[in-house]
Amino acid sequence: MKLASLKSGRDGELALVSRDLTRAFALPGTLQTALDHWAEVEPKLTALAAALDEDNVAKAAPFDVMQCAAPLPRAYQWIDGSAYLVHVELVRKSRGAEMPPSYRNDPLIYQGGSENFLGATEPVPIADESWGVDFEAEIAVVTDDVPMGVTADAARGHIKLVMLANDVSLRNLISAELAKGFGFLQSKSWTSFSPVAVTPDELGDAWNGGSIDLPLITTLNGTLFGQPNARTGMVFDFPQLIAHAAKTRPLGAGTVIGSGTVANEDRSTGSSCIVERRAIEVIETGSPKTPFLKFGDQMRMEMLDRDGRSIFGAIDQTITRYTPSPLS
């Protein structure tokens, strides 16, 4: 089944969306409330979704991605991994640094801000272009309640929804912020999600319980930027990321976990963020060529199934200039 949150108030209005993303059916409540009671709610939603796909829901309306907030317009938790180590290796290599061998055993994950997610087509407001604005195309999953100390094996069963994410990163603020040692705060400002979140069964045999064997396609201003496979090179799969995050505490229903920027060893697949392409340019030519995002630039992320149909709908966003109010 596919779920969206139509724009309404702070938490949106839960909607079932047909598999072909053409029709939607609004339901009472929010996605967070559904996740809070997933075991009871899921069978009912599944039955309704089947009826919707068979065109047996009279009240279904055309599905309009412009009406979509993020599936969780605000969440209680967003933790984002960096599971594609080739991305980490490239970025470090471009500045002459080796990747510590421990990175192969101990996943990099940061605690991100979750209280203001952007919908798939909402503009990204940025006050200052010189911050070095970049996108990061990722896969994200949503869990139900995960007990503290969960094993990776048991964590598989806690993945309830899958979506795409665009983790907007302010590259020119990152080094100084990370040097302080407390992780990202100002340098990770916005995160956006695909129009719909889907249950893992919608991925068919492309889902193995931990990662997706399909390319994630990113375009920048209409030109292909990257299409790496989302399984290839994922050194820590989602169950491993969940087990790492839950080592010292439980994770509540509606926790969103990101994969980090999708990247493959095969450079012909392109990149899922600008900083990685710049790193490759530095390695290959000695200097970066591709600029970071400017106001008006448009980025698009989408994943197609093996028959070429969009699974999650597309993230399709433009960078816009934000001017603080004189009163703020």
Next chain:
Amino acid sequence: MKLASLKSGRDGELALVSRDLTRAFALPGTLQTALDHWAEVEPKLTALAAALDEDNVAKAAPFDVMQCAAPLPRAYQWIDGSAYLVHVELVRKSRGAEMPPSYRNDPLIYQGGSENFLGATEPVPIADESWGVDFEAEIAVVTDDVPMGVTADAARGHIKLVMLANDVSLRNLISAELAKGFGFLQSKSWTSFSPVAVTPDELGDAWNGGSIDLPLITTLNGTLFGQPNARTGMVFDFPQLIAHAAKTRPLGAGTVIGSGTVANEDRSTGSSCIVERRAIEVIETGSPKTPFLKFGDQMRMEMLDRDGRSIFGAIDQTITRYTPSPLS
């Protein structure tokens, strides 16, 4: 006015508490919902609080801190500063490191986990004593909607509630985690809050819009551990912390911001966490004496007004052993 969330479901049941913390009156809804509509809700709550303090609310019941969840049992955001630089300086000095001068201009703040806060008297479940379990006694504030790019001056008006926090820290996991560069995840497992959150007017002239001119009293197993003044040595006040956090994004209603461990230059006031006392022991005697917390240890944090009355009620928690279920 003073507000609590009585234990009920995931988000608690909002309650008004009398100024003297003896009586409470449950209200429909949750504290998050009240914060989402604060401008409309606040005048009504204030009127009810006045009636409660005059003993004119028939349905008021005795207030029982054991029934308290955290004022926000889960929140959409928890960001925690380290505003008392003497604490940072001591901890660094004990390991022979200087504090970078930039720390005086650029606040240290980390994005923390917010989806599972503990109530003031709830036990703190820990799987492994060898993680080096420590408390951190802090002040925390709750905001309404804060616009991106807010100035520190304008941020003052966005502080709606004040409370105490215990930021449980796993000291023996911190160095390795921070060395990875992505901040805290496993090493900050639980955060607990005082029984009630209060509007700033409840602090009287001890509140100047940015900090509290009163000691924060911490005891460990019944023995005084520290009572530093919460204004003295707070290098960045709450409006400055808020402005820093809102530089590149807005902060949503119900954002919780912590001060970091309260500490004074005057060592006779003691410490608000064990690691700082250990740092002083290293500086003064060459080695640490005070052990980290063991199962069964009990920590208590409270702040009294100038007449000796408890403002927030006490955080009073015990460390308990957590054993993961064989099925997880």
